[in-house]
Amino acid sequence: MRNYADRKTYHYQRSLQQRRFTDCKTPNIFKDEYRKFGYIWGVYVEQSYRRQGIAKSLTNRAIEYLKAIGCTRVVLNTSPSGKAVYSSLGFSEGNVMQLDLI
Secondary structure, eight states: OOSHHHHHHHHHHHHHHHHHHHHSOOOGGGSGGGOOEEEEOOOOOOGGGOSSSHHHHHHHHHHHHHHHTTOSEEEEEOOTTTHHHHHHTTOOSSSEEEEEOO
8 A cells, every 4th residue: 555545435435345244234045943844754645636726735744843943944855746735835846846935
């Protein structure tokens, strides 16, 4: 730094950068209360009982339970035949499907 004016400008710019950084709010995904995932490991309905809403009902009950214990996301792996059930409940598309509860 050559002179006082240059140093003053530098320190002012640094303080603005630091202030901007400290004024940032922490994104929710980094807070512990937003990272409580619940996992559904398997929903299986015998062939002769399918297409009666049983899987959807069981999954809804699991979702309600996970909400009640404070989970913020539900994660499950699905088969191709189960994707329609989980999609209809709001889960994201893919082999690993998830549903944000907040």
